[in-house]
Every structure is written in C-alpha cells, then in structure tokens.
Amino acid sequence: MKPWEAYFRRVTPYVPGEQPQGARLIKLNTNENPYPPAPGVERALREMDAGAFRKYPDPAASGLTAALAAYHGLAPEQIFVGVGSDDVLGMAFLTFFNSGKPVLFPDVTYSFYPVWAELFGIPYETVPLDAAFQIRTEDYARENGGVLFPNPNAPTGCYMPPEQVEEILRGNQDVVVVVDEAYIDFGGTSAKGLLGRYENLLVVQTFSKSRAMAGMRIGYAMGAPSLIRAMQNVKYSYNSYTMNLPSILLGIASIKDDAYFRETVDRIIATRERAKVRFRELGFVCTDSMANFLFIRHERVPAEELFEALKAQQIYVRHFRGPRVSEYLRVTVGTEEEMEELYRFLERYLSRR
Numbered sequence: 001m002k003p004w005e006a007y008f009r010r011v012t013p014y015v016p017g018e019q020p021q022g023a024r025l026i027k028l029n030t031n032e033n034p035y036p037p038a039p040g041v042e043r044a045l046r047e048m049d050a051g052a053f054r055k056y057p058d059p060a061a062s063g064l065t066a067a068l069a070a071y072h073g074l075a076p077e078q079i080f081v082g083v084g085s086d087d088v089l090g091m092a093f094l095t096f097f098n099s100g101k102p103v104l105f106p107d108v109t110y111s112f113y114p115v116w117a118e119l120f121g122i123p124y125e126t127v128p129l130d131a132a133f134q135i136r137t138e139d140y141a142r143e144n145g146g147v148l149f150p151n152p153n154a155p156t157g158c159y160m161p162p163e164q165v166e167e168i169l170r171g172n173q174d175v176v177v178v179v180d181e182a183y184i185d186f187g188g189t190s191a192k193g194l195l196g197r198y199e200n201l202l203v204v205q206t207f208s209k210s211r212a213m214a215g216m217r218i219g220y221a222m223g224a225p226s227l228i229r230a231m232q233n234v235k236y237s238y239n240s241y242t243m244n245l246p247s248i249l250l251g252i253a254s255i256k257d258d259a260y261f262r263e264t265v266d267r268i269i270a271t272r273e274r275a276k277v278r279f280r281e282l283g284f285v286c287t288d289s290m291a292n293f294l295f296i297r298h299e300r301v302p303a304e305e306l307f308e309a310l311k312a313q314q315i316y317v318r319h320f321r322g323p324r325v326s327e328y329l330r331v332t333v334g335t336e337e338e339m340e341e342l343y344r345f346l347e348r349y350l351s352r353r
C-alpha cells in the first residue's frame, strides 16, 4: 500500500443496476420509463442554443423551481432541486441527520440509504417490515435522529396512504422525516398535502421514472422554507452549480406537458395491473405494487435461476442479494409488447421446469 492510501476514505459504494447496451434487449432492471419523455421536451432540446452553454447556469435553477412550485401549488421557497433525487437525498442526509442519534429506515428498502449513512458517518438503525413487507408505523415512534422511507417502498412497491405517513409524523415531531416519493405518480397520493401541518416533513420526488428523464438527472424536495434554506446552505458549501442548463430547460418543458405525462403514467399503471394477473397465473407470488415495477417470487423456481435464464434471453430484471429479498425478482413495467415477450418466455421456461 502506498503511504497516502492509508488516508483514503474507505466506502462500500451503492451498486446501480446494469446498463447493458444493445437494441434487441428488453431492459426491465432499473425502473426506467419505457416511453419517451414528453414531445415538448424533444422540441425544447432541438431549440436549445449551444451558445448559452458559455455561461454558468442559474445556481438556484429558478425557472425550474418556479415551474415545480406552480405545478405543486407551493411557494418557490419550498422547493429544492438537485441532480436526480439521489443528489437531493444525499443532501438531506448531510443537512438534517446530525444529532448523533440513529436515523431510522426500513430493513428492506432503497439500498442507497445505508451507503449515505456510512459515507457521512451517520448512525442508523433499520426497522423490520412485517411479514407482508409493510411498514408498521408504530415501530417508528421511538427516539431517533430522523426518519426516512420511500413511499411506495422499493423494491417491494408497497404503498402507505397519507394517513399512515401522518401517523409516523405524529410520532416524530422533533426530527426531520423524509418521504422518498420516487414512485408516487404511479397511483399513490403524495404526502405533500401534509406540508402545511408538518414543518419537519421533506417530500422528495424525481423526473427519472414517471417523467421518463432518468438520463437528465432531475430530482427535487418539497418542504418548509426553513428546511429548504438549510439544504441550500449545504449545497452552496459543496457545489453551487449542480443543475446544468439543459436539465433546467428540459425539466421545465416536461412540467408544461401535463396531458402526455398523465397518459403515459396511466398506460404504465394499466400494464402493471395486468402484469399482476399474468404473473399470478404463471405461479408467482406478487406484492400489490403501486410503483412502476413488480416484486415477484415463483412458488417453485428460485429467483436467481430465473434471473440468469432471463438474462440469457436478453431480458434484464433485477435480483438483490440479502435476507428475504433474494427470493424475489424486481421487474420494471415495460411496454405491453415487452411484457408479453416476458410472459411468453416464462411460460415456456416454467413448463419445462
């Protein structure tokens, strides 16, 4: 080891899903949207003036912040934008979880949470989900340094209505509670309606799933102006210009095209509901997902075997290691055609098994 290497920060990084290349493969492994972004986004992209790249972007991304505020019926002071919700969530960890007490999040959840906690030296405790993968709200009513959970949860897709989110808030009035709503647009009701009553609530959303813009990296938080200001202070202490100009402009274009947004989200929901029926017919156990993915386990055939068989067929899904989750596959909802091809393959494969 070189002498300086002794002083490197040692971390075990988050492992994102594979991004295999190829035209013919069916990619159902990273919860991307199977449809393109809104037509207005493509128009704005074509009309973009490269000359504008000469200057630094607006550090506050005011245009995008204003568009989001208007869309959600909030004040611009209640919006924080970042480079995907990963950036926003990382900033939230850094800004809010400094009490030295453990932050609470579910044991089965987005696997980035423990990585940020480790990176920033924030203590945490995981709270077990119940046997049906549901969050038990009463388990969060204890001393902690903050609470964080996705709703719907990942990778299970299980959803809690705002009344249950409020139960967690009622039991946690002295810490910041972060609700990660990466998948809320696929049929859930956002906890943003609770913002007026809970100044310690931060609701995080993204353009990566329902707005089909994962490649643009746009995420945002909604919360009381005091929370947003605190996050901005941390952000400006690290990197002022997180949002690049194309992301700001194309994000605004996406927000403007609400009809297309609703239409594609509805199509994904319809495909998901049909997938629940088809998977059950094929012998899978399936959670009642409210996200753009399904969490499935076959009655007879191990998940890892199915994962490999699908991959050999150029169909990519996600398999996680770890207790409980390793029995399952997470399958992103694709187009109707992609899903039909998946069912056809599974039918053939399972009939020979």
Ligand code: PMP
Pocket: 083, 084, 085, 086, 087, 110, 150, 153, 154, 180, 182, 205, 206, 207, 208, 214, 218, 219
């Ligand atoms: N939260 C959850 C629960 C997720 O599954 C993801 C996607 N990996 C994210 C946040 C981050 O998404 P993005 O950074 O693309 O907004």
